[in-house]
Amino acid sequence: MQGHKTVLVVGGTSDIGHATAKAYAGAGWRVVLAARNEAGARRNAEDLATRSGGPVEVRALDVLDTPSLAPFLDRLPALPDTVVCVVGELGEQARAQADLDHAVQVMRTNFEGPALLLTLTAERFEARGSGLIVGISSVAGDRGRGSNYVYGAAKAGFTAFLSGLRNRLSPRGVRVVTVKPGFVRTRMTEGMKLPPVLTAEADEVGRAILGAERGGDVLYVRPVWRGVMAVIRAIPEPVFKRLKL
Amino acid sequence: MIEIAGWGRYPRHRTRLLAPRDAASAAALAAGRTGVVTRGNGRAYGDAAIGQAVTVSSRGLDRMRAFDPVSGRLTVEAGVHLSDILAAFLPRGFFPPVVPGTKFVTVGGMIASDVHGKNHHREGGFGDHVEALTLLTPSGETVDCGPDRNPGLFWATVGGMGLTGTILEATFRLKAVETGWMVQRTVVAENLDEAMAGLERTADATYSVAWIDCVARGARFGRSLIFAAEHATRAELDALRPGAEPFPAAKAGRLSVPLDLPAFTLNRLSVAAFNELYFRAGAAKAGQPFLVAWNPYFFPLDGIGDWGRIYGRRGFLQHQCVIPPAAAKAVLTAVIERLSRRGSASFLAVLKVLRAGSGLMSFPIEGYTLALDLHVTDDVFPLLDEIDRLVVEAGGRLYLAKDARQSRETFEASYPALSRFREIRRGLGAEGRVVSQLSARLGI
Ligand SMILES: Cc1cc2nc3c(=O)[nH]c(=O)nc-3n(C[C@H](O)[C@H](O)[C@H](O)COP(=O)(O)OP(=O)(O)OC[C@H]3O[C@@H](n4cnc5c(N)ncnc54)[C@H](O)[C@@H]3O)c2cc1C
Ligand SMILES: NC(=O)c1ccc[n+]([C@@H]2O[C@H](COP(=O)([O-])OP(=O)(O)OC[C@H]3O[C@@H](n4cnc5c(N)ncnc54)[C@H](OP(=O)(O)O)[C@@H]3O)[C@@H](O)[C@H]2O)c1
Numbered sequence: 001m002q003g004h005k006t007v008l009v010v011g012g013t014s015d016i017g018h019a020t021a022k023a024y025a026g027a028g029w030r031v032v033l034a035a036r037n038e039a040g041a042r043r044n045a046e047d048l049a050t051r052s053g054g055p056v057e058v059r060a061l062d063v064l065d066t067p068s069l070a071p072f073l074d075r076l077p078a079l080p081d082t083v084v085c086v087v088g089e090l091g092e093q094a095r096a097q098a099d100l101d102h103a104v105q106v107m108r109t110n111f112e113g114p115a116l117l118l119t120l121t122a123e124r125f126e127a128r129g130s131g132l133i134v135g136i137s138s139v140a141g142d143r144g145r146g147s148n149y150v151y152g153a154a155k156a157g158f159t160a161f162l163s164g165l166r167n168r169l170s171p172r173g174v175r176v177v178t179v180k181p182g183f184v185r186t187r188m189t190e191g192m193k194l195p196p197v198l199t200a201e202a203d204e205v206g207r208a209i210l211g212a213e214r215g216g217d218v219l220y221v222r223p224v225w226r227g228v229m230a231v232i233r234a235i236p237e238p239v240f241k242r243l244k245l
Numbered sequence: 246m247i248e249i250a251g252w253g254r255y256p257r258h259r260t261r262l263l264a265p266r267d268a269a270s271a272a273a274l275a276a277g278r279t280g281v282v283t284r285g286n287g288r289a290y291g292d293a294a295i296g297q298a299v300t301v302s303s304r305g306l307d308r309m310r311a312f313d314p315v316s317g318r319l320t321v322e323a324g325v326h327l328s329d330i331l332a333a334f335l336p337r338g339f340f341p342p343v344v345p346g347t348k349f350v351t352v353g354g355m356i357a358s359d360v361h362g363k364n365h366h367r368e369g370g371f372g373d374h375v376e377a378l379t380l381l382t383p384s385g386e387t388v389d390c391g392p393d394r395n396p397g398l399f400w401a402t403v404g405g406m407g408l409t410g411t412i413l414e415a416t417f418r419l420k421a422v423e424t425g426w427m428v429q430r431t432v433v434a435e436n437l438d439e440a441m442a443g444l445e446r447t448a449d450a451t452y453s454v455a456w457i458d459c460v461a462r463g464a465r466f467g468r469s470l471i472f473a474a475e476h477a478t479r480a481e482l483d484a485l486r487p488g489a490e491p492f493p494a495a496k497a498g499r500l501s502v503p504l505d506l507p508a509f510t511l512n513r514l515s516v517a518a519f520n521e522l523y524f525r526a527g528a529a530k531a532g533q534p535f536l537v538a539w540n541p542y543f544f545p546l547d548g549i550g551d552w553g554r555i556y557g558r559r560g561f562l563q564h565q566c567v568i569p570p571a572a573a574k575a576v577l578t579a580v581i582e583r584l585s586r587r588g589s590a591s592f593l594a595v596l597k598v599l600r601a602g603s604g605l606m607s608f609p610i611e612g613y614t615l616a617l618d619l620h621v622t623d624d625v626f627p628l629l630d631e632i633d634r635l636v637v638e639a640g641g642r643l644y645l646a647k648d649a650r651q652s653r654e655t656f657e658a659s660y661p662a663l664s665r666f667r668e669i670r671r672g673l674g675a676e677g678r679v680v681s682q683l684s685a686r687l688g689i
């Protein structure tokens with residue numbers, strides 16, 4: 001399939017990752033899925049290959065295994081045109097307050113791992129002079145709230161990282177897109193009561209990410225979130241700290 | 246606990262809803278539970294896809310597994326939607342062997358209801374095209390079955406309304422088509438006799454179905470439009486519409502739908518007016534064959550979204566019966582007379598010829614099937630009870646995927662394989678464990 005572009009989706013078992021890969025495969029892209037759970041990713045790869053009729057590859061990757069990141073990228077069949085990193089972990093706020101190991105896990109999974117992988121990706125894209133980097137962050141990083149600030153802080157770090165990367169690379173032909181999906185019905189939010197207007201389906205997020213190929217910097221999948229978060233950010237701290245959020 | 250309903254939004258029941266992410270978690274979640282049934286996309290109208298205590302959604306079993314473009318053989322998990330199969334394979338020249346009137350159904354649901362399409366008279370039900378399926382039995386075992394492997398369990402599962410366990414995966418063949426267009430012929434039938442004769446005459450068409458006006462009286466009683474169609478070949482497309490996209494997307498061709506439902510209130514006048522318009526629009530197209538895109542031909546109602554809402558909060562009932570050929574004329578006449586007397590009858594009544602189904606509990610028997618929509622009012626229940634009696638006395642039966650209210654008596658009198666089905670359920674350990682609101686209501 002020469003002439004086809006390639007997308008690498010990191011977090012190939014995630015619902016958002018799978019939906020993203022589906023959107024790309026449907027548009028004729030070659031897909032490589034990276035995941036730490038290879039069997040789970042293979043199920044998704046079979047699905048993508050069956051739907052699209054094109055080849056789909058699976059590669060093993062744990063983004064917390066720092067030394068493995070560079071070799072992982074260098075062993076890919078080719079440097080992808082687009083890298084989408086959906087890796088993340090919501091964790092449990094109460095547990096993260098009491099159990100430092102859990103806090104470390106949430107911080108590293110949402111910030112350190114993805115940021116380091118994208119650092120190495122950016123280096124290669126910069127050398128080539130092209131590429132699109134998509135990072136899935138969260139509106140939770142727009143302002144720390146009592147109910148999920150460990151996750152939120154890690155996502156805030158990732159958002160800032162992506163913003164800086166975009167700032168640095170935009171003159172060099174490399175685009176960086178920050179995705180803030182809002183609520184999405186996935187494994188991560190299973191069993192939670194989510195307000196329908198604010199909640200997207202994974203496929204909606206996948207299509208929006210593919211749409212970012214055409215342009216954009218910070219993507220709120222459902223536009224209402226932009227307004228919601230503007231309001232949340234505008235609340236003065238003396239008031240905000242009293243709210244149960 | 247949440248409250249769920251079928252597509253008709255009647256009846257509503259409370260249930261726990263579980264959504265396993267894959268086959269292994271489906272097995273783990275179902276282990277040791279009672280009062281469980283599987284739910285596909287909830288397009289059954291009544292209470293078939295609501296568990297007595299627990300409903301297991303196949304939503305997470307939505308992965309396709311393999312496709313062989315030479316044979317057309319496709320293997321998918323049971324929660325895959327028909328609409329996804331169409332989106333993935335029609336552009337590659339393949340069409341599902343059987344499709345119901347909506348594409349928003351799952352493969353598991355199509356097997357469990359052994360759904361019939363407009364080609365049932367020629368090509369049978371969906372179950373007839375299934376080569377293999379994987380069933381999660383109530384004991385937690387995963388069993389492969391097909392017409393050639395565990396055929397007893399297979400034919401109990403085809404049309405078995407989810408009552409033998411959860412279908413996890415299925416293999417069936419898609420058929421090769423040259424285009425996504427249909428060559429349609431419309432035949433006008435001025436009354437019921439002509440309609441039945443017309444359906445017989447169009448029986449050589451791969452697809453054939455009639456829309457019947459249940460409001461017209463007198464000489465036009467039972468007037469119908471018969472739609473017969475074939476998949477258009479490339480040559481036909483080039484001749485009839487040069488330059489057209491050979492595989493139009495689902496949205497394309499919407500305007501050629503002869504059916505555009507306005508959100509009117511369903512009183513006698515508006516139904517009559519609608520029927521008149523529809524009939525005239527259809528009659529105007531009679532004669533010459535013309536092209537229709539696959540989506541409006543097979544799935545005219547899918548364009549309307551949540552169309553059930555026009556029936557208001559109480560929901561609506563769909564009633565679908567099949568009547569053996571010998572009694573068909575008399576019973577159809579009696580049924581339509583009652584509906585026409587009621588006035589605010591169904592505006593969408595569909596008449597079609599079926600052949601015998603293959604599953605133990607499959608709905609189709611040889612005869613004529615009539616499907617109607619009625620909104621829920623107090624007087625509709627006794628009316629339908631009376632219709633059920635007429636149907637069952639004539640050797641006919643009702644479709645369980647549409648049923649929300651028939652009595653145990655009519656059901657037991659009309660599904661002679663029931664005792665065999667109960668035996669198979671007992672053997673599987675399904676009795677008392679795999680229980681839907683429908684199976685509890687009907688004593689299956
Ligand atoms: C607009 C419209 C038009 C229709 N037209 C037709 C038609 O032309 N012909 C026709 O035959 N039907 C027709 N139907 C009915 C529909 O095709 C059936 O009810 C079908 O079973 C719905 O599939 P589903 O995935 O929504 O299943 P559900 O409605 O969720 O479930 C239906 C039955 O299948 C069982 N089931 C679902 N998934 C599984 C599984 N994985 N394993 C075991 N059991 C399972 C359920 O327990 C239940 O008994 C129509 C329905 C609508 C709304
Ligand atoms: N769902 C929402 O409402 C929502 C809202 C805002 C943002 N997001 C973000 O969207 C992204 C995708 O989430 P999702 O909803 O699709 O949930 P998900 O299915 O839980 O996705 C998380 C993914 O991250 C992977 N992962 C975790 N740690 C990893 C590691 N060390 N190495 C490699 N992969 C790792 C997981 O792999 P395993 O399968 O191996 O665990 C999984 O594929 C996340 O970044 C999440 O924070 C989600």
